[in-house]
Amino acid sequence: MSDYNRITEMPSDYSDLELMDTVTILKSINEEDKRIAEAVEKEIPAITKLVDALTERFNEGGRLFYIGAGTSGRLGILDASEIPPTFGLPHDRVIGLIAGGDIAIRQAVENAEDDASQAWKDLEVYKVTKNDTVVGIAASGTTPYVIGGVKDAAAYGLLTACITNNPGSPLAEAVEIPIAVNVGPEFLTGSTRMKSGTSQKLVLNMISTALMIKVGRVKGNKMVNMQLSNIKLVDRGTRYLVEELKLEYKEAEILLKRYGSVKKVIDAQKG
Template sequence: MNFKKITETPSNYNDLEQMDTNTLLKKINEEDQKIASAVALVIPQITKLVDAAALRFEKGGRLFYIGAGTSGRLGILDASEIPPTFGMPHERVVGIIAGGDSAIRKAVENAEDNTTQAWVDLKAHNINENDVLIGIAASGTTPYVLGGIHKAKAHGILTAGITNNPGSPLAIASDIAIEINVGPEFLTGSTRMKSGTSQKLALNMISTALMIRIGRVKGNKMVNMQLSNEKLVDRGTRYLVEGLGISYAEAEKLLKTHGSVQKATEAYNAL
């Protein structure tokens, strides 16, 4: 397939080793400032994905991320934040990385080149047509991700691809292509930099907007967050004080009784 692999094109800068630290940091920052603008251009595709995922979620569907290396880790990071932030069960948003959980910390040799393992990994979660699969690959050519996307499509599962190479195999294979062109990396080919940051921004948008759409947020508050430490208990208590006009002590007791801001609010209003 003939397409331009932007993620492998030479950096706009040369002789990096001859730059002083301040210059290096300024140039990296200059490149980073291009990322948000590139993400803004794909908001229509992200909108389509979130709306489609929300419909499936309301029917009990789930969201899966698959990726290798940095892309896989970013998917796992986003998925792992859903339960504490929105109070959703761990199995509703699932991140899967080539090579398994050990690859989160240490690269697993040749794992990303396996074209069949992603589907094996997804079947272990009983993925079905009610679910949504997002493949993440800066290059858009990762065999592990492409194999999973092709199999999922063959089984009637909605697929999306987040890639930094427009026109890549992942973009072509996916039902919804999110092609974020951030240009060459500061360090040639190091897609953990601009490409990875753009993927993180897109994933933040997808999961946060999805959780808002399905009712896990009220106003601008995380009313279903898990109360896993004193900071979060205090935050939830203050939400109730503000929202219900009650004392801090009463709000704290109410929160601890019902386990979330939303449930506490519903119980209070039902009195």
């Protein structure tokens, strides 16, 4: 293992946590959380580079893959799973893979993250192409499953990036576009599900939302391609149409149900 500064393993700035009262614990965690957005802000140039390169490939039919283990893998799957309902794209355009397979979403799979060759095997199931992009997610930046996956992907000509919390880590060194969010030591030493995980969620939100905007899945500030899968979303879509087309609510609702999406109604009415 390299001797780079492993920030995610540094001792907490707090001690004797078990002696703290509840409000002190919560205020201390909150103080640490306040630092996260500023740390993410410093990585906007790298995130910008990824979104622009990813958009170009996505418009050519490429897909976005997230690979990770544990919390990082679960966060990638969470982001990927929200693309179809929010933006109306098929589930196979943004895909999250986790070491150990789907069972690892709910429970730990022993040693799964230590297999450096498994991520590429998992990717090959999807018949990846050079238009695809692989983003490895690992707070430590040392997870063999993730490092092996991005190295193999790069060797086959795919665009590779990472989200990590250790600048200079093996993972950051292995990808074309490293996003290394230095949030400092965790409140609970080494518990990267906390600040590190929160920072990863923020970056994932930025990547996928910016991508969806740039590939035309948003109009104005509205989710015009969202799936109408429940009453709440039908109501939201109807209100979008009332605002955009100056329709009565009932008329907008009828049109929405007829066409199946806000965008299709707008295109039909304005076409």
